[in-house]
Amino acid sequence: MNIVYHGIAVPDMKQLPPDWPGGFFWHWLVFTVIIFTFVFTLVMAFTWVERRGLGRMQSRLGPNRAGPFGILQPVADAIKVLLKEDIVPSRSDRIVHWLAPVVAFFPALLIFAVVPFQNGALLADLDIGILYVVAISSVSTVGIFMAGWGSSNKFSLLGAMRNVAAVVSYEMPLVLAVIGVVLIAGSLSMNQIVLAQDIPLILLQPLGFLIVFIAGCAEINRSPFDLMEADSEIVAGFHTEYSGMKFAMFYLVEYAEALALSAIIATLFLGGWRGPVLPPWLWLVIKVFAVFFLMVWTRTTLPRIRIDQLMALAWKFLFPLALINLAITGLQVVAWPDALPWTMIIVNFAIAAVLIVLWSRLFKVGWGRVEV
Amino acid sequence: MLQDYGYIALFVVAAVLFSLVAITIPVILRFIKVIPSKPDPVKLSTYECGMETIGKAWVQFNPRYYFYALVFLALDVLVVFLYPWAVGIRELGMAGFGLALLMVAIILVGYIYAWKKKVLEWK
Numbered sequence A: 001m002n003i004v005y006h007g008i009a010v011p012d013m014k015q016l017p018p019d020w021p022g023g024f025f026w027h028w029l030v031f032t033v034i035i036f037t038f039v040f041t042l043v044m045a046f047t048w049v050e051r052r053g054l055g056r057m058q059s060r061l062g063p064n065r066a067g068p069f070g071i072l073q074p075v076a077d078a079i080k081v082l083l084k085e086d087i088v089p090s091r092s093d094r095i096v097h098w099l100a101p102v103v104a105f106f107p108a109l110l111i112f113a114v115v116p117f118q119n120g121a122l123l124a125d126l127d128i129g130i131l132y133v134v135a136i137s138s139v140s141t142v143g144i145f146m147a148g149w150g151s152s153n154k155f156s157l158l159g160a161m162r163n164v165a166a167v168v169s170y171e172m173p174l175v176l177a178v179i180g181v182v183l184i185a186g187s188l189s190m191n192q193i194v195l196a197q198d199i200p201l202i203l204l205q206p207l208g209f210l211i212v213f214i215a216g217c218a219e220i221n222r223s224p225f226d227l228m229e230a231d232s233e234i235v236a237g238f239h240t241e242y243s244g245m246k247f248a249m250f251y252l253v254e255y256a257e258a259l260a261l262s263a264i265i266a267t268l269f270l271g272g273w274r275g276p277v278l279p280p281w282l283w284l285v286i287k288v289f290a291v292f293f294l295m296v297w298t299r300t301t302l303p304r305i306r307i308d309q310l311m312a313l314a315w316k317f318l319f320p321l322a323l324i325n326l327a328i329t330g331l332q333v334v335a336w337p338d339a340l341p342w343t344m345i346i347v348n349f350a351i352a353a354v355l356i357v358l359w360s361r362l363f364k365v366g367w368g369r370v371e372v
Numbered sequence B: 001m002l003q004d005y006g007y008i009a010l011f012v013v014a015a016v017l018f019s020l021v022a023i024t025i026p027v028i029l030r031f032i033k034v035i036p037s038k039p040d041p042v043k044l045s046t047y048e049c050g051m052e053t054i055g056k057a058w059v060q061f062n063p064r065y066y067f068y069a070l071v072f073l074a075l076d077v078l079v080v081f082l083y084p085w086a087v088g089i090r091e092l093g094m095a096g097f098g099l100a101l102l103m104v105a106i107i108l109v110g111y112i113y114a115w116k117k118k119v120l121e122w123k
Helices: A024-057 A073-082 A094-112 A129-137 A140-150 A153-183 A190-195 A206-220 A244-269 A278-300 A307-335 A340-362 B002-031 B064-087 B090-116
Strands: A004-006 A010-011
Touching: A024 A073, A024 A094, A024 A206, A024 A244, A024 A278, A024 B002, A073 A244, A073 B002, A094 A129, A094 A140, A094 A244, A094 B002, A129 A153, A129 A190, A129 A244, A140 A153, A140 A244, A153 A190, A153 A206, A153 A244, A153 A307, A153 B064, A206 A244, A206 A278, A206 A307, A206 A340, A244 B002, A278 A307, A307 A340, A307 B064, A307 B090, B064 B090
Parallel strands: none
Antiparallel strands: A004 A010
16 A cells, blocks of 8 residues: 655555554554664764854864765764763762663654654654654753763753753743644644645744744753853753763754754744655755754854843743734634635734834843843 | 554654663673773862862752742643644634633733742842
């Protein structure tokens, strides 16, 4: 049984009954391999893109020695880090210290279980897909807090505490802004959300996209919200005391989470695998890279913010805007279900612009010098 | 549908196993002496930029973090109820929309109270 989509025959695994070896395990194996390959290839590509991109934006070269254009740099880094001595501080809580990378890493992988690569091609088409993503994505924080606590280092604990505070604060606007997408798509399943996007939802939900992007960046510790691992004040935050493979795991978690966020934003707002001419999976990869490039760009452009500004931005700026966005979107869906998309796009962009300008007039995120 | 959760469960097993193996490889490599292991007291001490560590790291922490957690808890419960509402909004119509706004308003009273009480300030 094959579905022909965009000229490619896709085996329709879901039609087969769950018995070994026909449907169930075969489908699981294929998609587990695909997901692992997808994640590790793209994480390596991401580290390369980030370092080269940062170099380019800061008028320097970036890594350019290993292979053409330094493209083998991630491989060299992986081998180097694997052969480093594994240092565990004598005062640390050894079991917690050892388990923390595992607890931090596996949730980042789990998110990809519901990211559709093309129509119906995903590990598990959960009917609560996006709720699953929201739930799973916060589990990594437990691992990060374990790392901070187990290291028995003040910098690490401070970094971990800041991380928990940031995740807790930015979870609210993120989750509320995602509801806007659910309202329009009318389903929680990631596949259904993509199928519902005849026009990319970023046009219907410009404010929602901005909120998800900012809150997502804050949750995964990307600059300018990276003060939980601010090198200049608390060394490296929760992974100060990590070396060798365990440090590499945290590095991997960071980029796997960046990849997960890019993939989720691409799926929710940019139409996922949908696009003309090119095969669907390639469209997804292109959109993922586009979102990630935006993250690199913000990282080079904006300076790191302070902890009071971080909290104020989440609770006083993004959260009310997300609520207003939710109310407006709900009203639009209920009152004008058949409105022309182009009118809605213009109206929504206007609303987003007015709200952002108004709110930034009403309230300023902590100016000047503050003792924190 | 249950089948999909089966996929997730098996994938959890695969992901956890992968992370455990990745963490165990250096242990094996150290055992066959590919990775060096030369511990000494200075190397194993807590890193504080060269300063000697004073006291333990496991200290009492600022209660400010706790307030954020409480506010978060109250609002997150609200959000869990909003998800099923968002899926069914086309059937629920205007009445459902109004009721959801009412619920949000009730929770928002607590949020505004927290704002007025300066719980959201980082001071």
